[in-house]
Amino acid sequence: MALTIKICGLRTPETLDVAIESGADQVGFVFFPPSPRSLGLEAARLLGARAQGRAQKVALTVDASNDAIAAIVAALKPDMLQLHGNETPERVAVVRSRFGLPVMKALPIATRADLSPIREFDKVADRLLFDARAPQDATRPGGLGKTFDWTLLAGLKTGVPYMLSGGLDAGNVAEALRITRAPGVDVSSGVERAPGEKDPDRIRAFIRAARAADAALDEKVSAKVGP
Numbered sequence: 001m002a003l004t005i006k007i008c009g010l011r012t013p014e015t016l017d018v019a020i021e022s023g024a025d026q027v028g029f030v031f032f033p034p035s036p037r038s039l040g041l042e043a044a045r046l047l048g049a050r051a052q053g054r055a056q057k058v059a060l061t062v063d064a065s066n067d068a069i070a071a072i073v074a075a076l077k078p079d080m081l082q083l084h085g086n087e088t089p090e091r092v093a094v095v096r097s098r099f100g101l102p103v104m105k106a107l108p109i110a111t112r113a114d115l116s117p118i119r120e121f122d123k124v125a126d127r128l129l130f131d132a133r134a135p136q137d138a139t140r141p142g143g144l145g146k147t148f149d150w151t152l153l154a155g156l157k158t159g160v161p162y163m164l165s166g167g168l169d170a171g172n173v174a175e176a177l178r179i180t181r182a183p184g185v186d187v188s189s190g191v192e193r194a195p196g197e198k199d200p201d202r203i204r205a206f207i208r209a210a211r212a213a214d215a216a217l218d219e220k221v222s223a224k225v226g227p
């Protein structure tokens with residue numbers, strides 16, 4: 001399976017280069033001031049130019065206005081918009097048509113009931129991202145380094161591709177893929193040495209572990225299917 005790997009919350013040219021050179025398919029940039037990973041527009045412009053044509057750029061916002069998204073799009077020139085707040089399916093459709101970019105909608109997951117919005121969102125979004133539901137007192141809706149019960153996604157069929165997210169790292173991504181067979185994985189905290197401080201070695205280790213797990217699962221499937 002062609003696994004899509006996203007490294008999110010990148011903030012420096014050095015770690016951006018490590019993610020891209022290690023084989024990340026997507027590089028995510030956060031635009032949410034309470035986050036330790038949040039970027040300003042000038043940094044977005046510089047990092048966006050550095051990543052141009054080397055990986056898919058994903059701009060992450062939380063319940064942002066059209067004007068705010070327009071400024072981010074002008075600076076970063078993203079390939080995809082990730083909406084990580086309480087955006088409704090109608091809002092997703094408006095953003096998608098207004099900016100002419102694919103939209104990935106993040107859905108918070110804690111229990112099986114949290115899967116029910118999928119049927120509405122996969123009609124309007126291009127991709128879904130399943131993240132651990134943030135605790136009530138959290139200062140942000142994502143990037144918290146917390147996992148959820150991956151068995152909730154076992155055998156899940158969605159109308160659009162999805163990414164598994166939330167508390168992943170090089171040590172657990174193989175198990176997460178074995179349980180879910182997710183077509184994409186996304187990580188932020190698990191490749192950091194401190195909140196907002198990406199660690200090159202952890203980035204490399206995560207991508208290596210995810211690629212190896214994906215290859216092993218492919219081998220298992222083809223062994224079952226036979227020549």
Ligand SMILES: O=C(O)c1ccccc1NCC(=O)[C@H](O)[C@H](O)COP(=O)(O)O
Pocket residue numbers: 008009028030032035036037060062084131140141142143144145146165166167168186187188189190
């Ligand atoms: O990363 C953040 O700081 C953040 C802030 C506000 C909304 C979303 C945020 N991150 C979204 C992501 O796509 C993260 O990669 C995802 O939540 C997984 O994070 P982690 O559990 O730290 O790997």
